[in-house]
Amino acid sequence: MTSLVIAEHDNASIKGATLNTVTAAAACGGEVHVLVAGHNAGAAAEAAGRIAGVAKVIHADAAYFEHGLAENVAAQVLALAGDYSHILFPATASGKNIAPRVAAKLDVAQVSDITRVDGPDTFERPIYAGNAMAVVQSGDSVKVITVRTTGFDAAAASGGSATVQKVDAAPENGKSRFVGQEIAKSDRPELTAAKVIVSGGRALGSSEKFNEVMTPLADKLGAALGASRAAVDAGYAPNDWQVGQTGKIVAPQLYVACGISGAIQHLAGMKDSKVIVAINKDPEAPIFSVADYGLEADLFQAVPELTAKL
Amino acid sequence: MKVLVPVKRVVDYNVKVRVKSDQTGVDIANVKMSMNPFDEIAVEEAVRLKEKGAVTEVIAVSCGVTACQETLRTAMAIGADRAILVETSEELQPLAVAKLLKALVDKEQPQLVILGKQAIDDDCNQTGQMLAALCDVPQATFASKIEVADGKARVTREVDGGLETLEVSLPAVVTTDLRLNEPRYVTLPNIMKAKKKQLDVLKPEDLGVDVAPRLKTLKVTEPPKRGAGIKVPDVATLVDKLRNEAKVI
Numbered sequence: 001m002t003s004l005v006i007a008e009h010d011n012a013s014i015k016g017a018t019l020n021t022v023t024a025a026a027a028c029g030g031e032v033h034v035l036v037a038g039h040n041a042g043a044a045a046e047a048a049g050r051i052a053g054v055a056k057v058i059h060a061d062a063a064y065f066e067h068g069l070a071e072n073v074a075a076q077v078l079a080l081a082g083d084y085s086h087i088l089f090p091a092t093a094s095g096k097n098i099a100p101r102v103a104a105k106l107d108v109a110q111v112s113d114i115t116r117v118d119g120p121d122t123f124e125r126p127i128y129a130g131n132a133m134a135v136v137q138s139g140d141s142v143k144v145i146t147v148r149t150t151g152f153d154a155a156a157a158s159g160g161s162a163t164v165q166k167v168d169a170a171p172e173n174g175k176s177r178f179v180g181q182e183i184a185k186s187d188r189p190e191l192t193a194a195k196v197i198v199s200g201g202r203a204l205g206s207s208e209k210f211n212e213v214m215t216p217l218a219d220k221l222g223a224a225l226g227a228s229r230a231a232v233d234a235g236y237a238p239n240d241w242q243v244g245q246t247g248k249i250v251a252p253q254l255y256v257a258c259g260i261s262g263a264i265q266h267l268a269g270m271k272d273s274k275v276i277v278a279i280n281k282d283p284e285a286p287i288f289s290v291a292d293y294g295l296e297a298d299l300f301q302a303v304p305e306l307t308a309k310l
Numbered sequence: 311m312k313v314l315v316p317v318k319r320v321v322d323y324n325v326k327v328r329v330k331s332d333q334t335g336v337d338i339a340n341v342k343m344s345m346n347p348f349d350e351i352a353v354e355e356a357v358r359l360k361e362k363g364a365v366t367e368v369i370a371v372s373c374g375v376t377a378c379q380e381t382l383r384t385a386m387a388i389g390a391d392r393a394i395l396v397e398t399s400e401e402l403q404p405l406a407v408a409k410l411l412k413a414l415v416d417k418e419q420p421q422l423v424i425l426g427k428q429a430i431d432d433d434c435n436q437t438g439q440m441l442a443a444l445c446d447v448p449q450a451t452f453a454s455k456i457e458v459a460d461g462k463a464r465v466t467r468e469v470d471g472g473l474e475t476l477e478v479s480l481p482a483v484v485t486t487d488l489r490l491n492e493p494r495y496v497t498l499p500n501i502m503k504a505k506k507k508q509l510d511v512l513k514p515e516d517l518g519v520d521v522a523p524r525l526k527t528l529k530v531t532e533p534p535k536r537g538a539g540i541k542v543p544d545v546a547t548l549v550d551k552l553r554n555e556a557k558v559i
Contacts, residue, residue, distance in 0.1 A: 069476070070439065071448055093469040097451050100404070100439035109405050109524035112434045122528065127432055128327045132336050135528040175448040176478045179464065183472040192470075196558070221559065229488070239454070239468055239489060245430065246348075246488055248470075254558040264326060271536065275556045277548065292539040292556065295548050305545040310559065 001030035001120065003086040004058075006077060008094055009036060009044040011066065014051070016193045017090035019154035022051055024147040026155070027117035028086045031055040034162075037076045037169075039066035045164050052156040062169035067181075068094055071173035074101040079170045081106060081142060085120070091146035091249075092192075099146050108140035113249075115151030129245040129268035149192060150251035150272055184238050191241065194224035196254045199243055199270070202230035203259025203280070203299060210236040213300060214258065217307045226250065226270075228260045244269035258299045262287025279303065311458075311480075312367045313356040314420040315390060316411055317349040319374060319381040320431040333529040345381045348426025350388070351486040354493040355456060356424050357389030364458045365422075367391050371414055373407050375399055379509060386504035387496040393509045398521060400514075404432075406521035408440035413517035415445055420481065422463065427452050427485040438485035448478035452487040 003025035008015040018034070025032045032053055036045040037060045045059040058080065064072050077098070081087060087102060089095030091113045103110035115133070116124035122137045123145065191197065198218045204210045210231065218225050227237035229244055243250055245268035255273035260266060262278070262285055270276070271290050278291035281298050288294040295302055321327055322342040330337050345353075359365040370385035372378040373396040382393035396410050415423060428435035442449035450456075450465035454473065457464045458480075467474045468487045496504075514521045542548045552559045 067474070070442075070451070074443070093452060093467075096435050097439065097449075100436035101443040101449070103436070104405065104408055104440035104443035107405075109403055110434075110436050110440075111525065112436060126533065127530070128321070128336060129430060129433065130533060131327050132329045132530050133533050134530045137526045137528055138524070139526065140524060173448070175482075176450070176476055179475040179477050181469075181472060181474040233489070238472075240471055245433070246428070254552070254556075265323070271533075275552070275558050276536075276539070277552070288539070288541070290536050290539070292536075293548055293551055294539060294541045295545065296541060297545075302545055306549065309545055309549045 001085045002083065003028050003030060003032050003088060004080060004084040005032060005034045006087070006089045006095065006098065007034050007036045007044065007048050008090050008092055009038060009041060011038045011041040012043050014044055014047045016154060016190065017092050017149045019051060019157060020149035020152040021088050021090045021147045022053055022155040023152040024114065024117060025086065025088045026053050029120050030085065033058060035060070035077065035080065037065045037073050039063050049162040049164050050158050050160050052159040054160050054162040057162050057164045058167055059164050060167050060169045062172070064172045065169065067178040069176050069178060070098045070101050071176055072170070073098050074105065075170040075173060077102045078105050084142065086143045086145065088145045088147055091148050095146050099144055103144035106142055106144065108142050108144055109138060110144045110146070111136060111138060112146050113148045114145055115148050129264050130271065131264065148249060150249055184240060188218065189222070189224045191224045191226055191248050192250055194252050196221045196223035197226045197250055197252045198223045198256040198258065199226035199228065199260060200231055200237065200258050201228040201260035202234060204231060204236055207236045213303050217303055220307050220310045228266050257287050258303055260287055261285045262290065311365055311421040312369060312418060313359065313365050314369050314371060314415065314418060314423045315352050315356045315385065316371045316423070316425050316437070317353060317381050317385050318346040318429045319343050319372065319378045320346045320429055323347055323430055329530055329532050333531055335527065335530050343377070345384050346426050346429045348428060348486050350493040351488070351490050352424040352426050353385045353388045353390060354491050355486060358491065359458060360389065369394065369418060369420065371396070371411065373398070373402055373410050382509055383504050384496060386507045387500045388494060392507055395509065395511045396514060396517065397511050398514050400521050401523050402521055403523050403525060404434050404436035404440055405524060406519065407437050408444055409519045410514060410517055410521065411441050412444040413519055422458065422480060423483045425483065425485045427487055438483050442483035445481070445483070447481045447483060449483045450476050450478050451485045453484050454487050454489045456484060456490070
């Protein structure tokens with residue numbers, strides 16, 4: 001029984017979500033191998049070898065792996081799949097994109113977004129926006145899984161000394177082409193990995209107000225900025241700040257929700273945070289039912305005051 | 311060109327579901343059901359492509375119980391031309407649905423299949439990708455913009471950290487993200503017209519697909535409840551509690 005973790009990387013370094021996925025893979029039992037499919041990704045492969053608990057790194061290099069197109073990466077995983085009992089991806093945009101493609105080609109069911117490993121074939125996963133937890137058992141010979149990163153601790157990024165084995169790249173699919181990207185630049189911690197998140201909702205009223213009120217608080221706390229869908233749809237914050245069922249799932253030490261009512265879909269993305277603070281002027285807002293500390297106040301006064309007092 | 315749009319009947323997104331006391335599942339008897347929100351976006355996009363002249367026919371498909379016909383009528387009221395229901399009372403998992411859709415793709419030969427990125431009940435986010443794999447066509451998931459021209463689709467995708475643009479050759483599978491469009495409201499005249507549109511009913515056996523579930527659900531439980539919190543009177547108390555009680559700042 002051996003597990004294969006598909007590393008998420010930017011060709012130079014390994015992304016944090018990979019570390020949580022390694023922990024989940026170790027929980028499935030057996031050795032853990034990591035696949036780094038990339039372009040000039042030697043540095044990422046070496047970094048993968050240093051992750052504690054990893055026995056072997058498989059490195060496939062080809063120009064067409066550079067942007068992680070699903071068709072090409074899935075082909076590479078399939079070329080290796082015969083040796084593994086478990087194939088695990090982080091449940092990130094990239095992992096969710098590729099994993100079902102691999103599962104369908106192997107004719108096995110995929111288990112999405114697992115939050116716990118109960119046994120080599122039994123996993124827990126949230127359904128209905130996290131309002132119920134299902135324990136599912138897979139009878140398939142290979143388990144293809146995506147791992148909710150907030151459900152597992154990160155494996156140590158150093159201390160391992162796995163060998164890096166180069167393999168031939170699977171042939172290019174050629175039916176899709178990367179055209180370009182717009183990646184939002186930010187000096188802040190990554191949303192899904194941040195210890196503290198301050199999040200704003202529709203009540204902020206405009207993107208100027210969002211920046212004016214929320215940014216100083218985030219700076220003071222060294223926090224990542226998040227937003228509700230209402231704030232994102234209204235254009236107050238960029239799409240990739242959205243926290244919720246259909247955005248990012250986060251579980252920081254401290255989550256400060258400002259002017260967010262707390263719809264089911266938003267709670268699905270943050271209710272596993274250790275401490276939740278809600279600032280809202282509506283005493284009936286559902287967010288208060290999950291908040292450890294609720295402050296019933298106008299956020300335009302309370303948030304600057306909070307920033308000043310920290 | 312033809313577009314196929316699979317739609318799913320799910321518990322309405324405003325309903326707070328309850329877990330059954332015997333832990334076998336979620337109680338969906340007598341709760342409001344609607345079209346999965348991402349699928350509404352998919353139907354809207356297909357209809358907009360038709361209105362632009364890029365598409366000639368939009369076919370809505372649903373798999374599941376007889377009541378899914380209502381969901382298909384809604385899709386036709388938005389503007390789908392006809393509908394197909396693959397009727398079964400079995401529990402359907404994404405792999406089975408992808409296989410049923412593959413059989414329909416072989417039959418109808420659409421150039422584009424537009425699905426929602428995930429269903430809000432099982433939260434799987436698999437079917438589109440699985441269908442693309444089974445048909446051996448390219449995929450563009452989590453789309454926030456779709457342009458179709460010259461046998462290709464140029465799709466902007468929402469990825470972690472921002473946006474990414476891909477070009478895929480047709481036929482292809484696209485899954486929709488929330489920001490692709492704002493679905494229109496269906497009007498009464500269109501609801502009436504939708505009742506007259508063609509709706510074919512098939513069985514999984516007609517398509518030669520085995521839909522037996524591959525994952526067994528052992529139990530379904532309530533998520534852990536959070537302890538009741540407190541309301542603080544002012545910012546000073548809040549800061550004090552965070553510092554000295556929760557020790558998170």
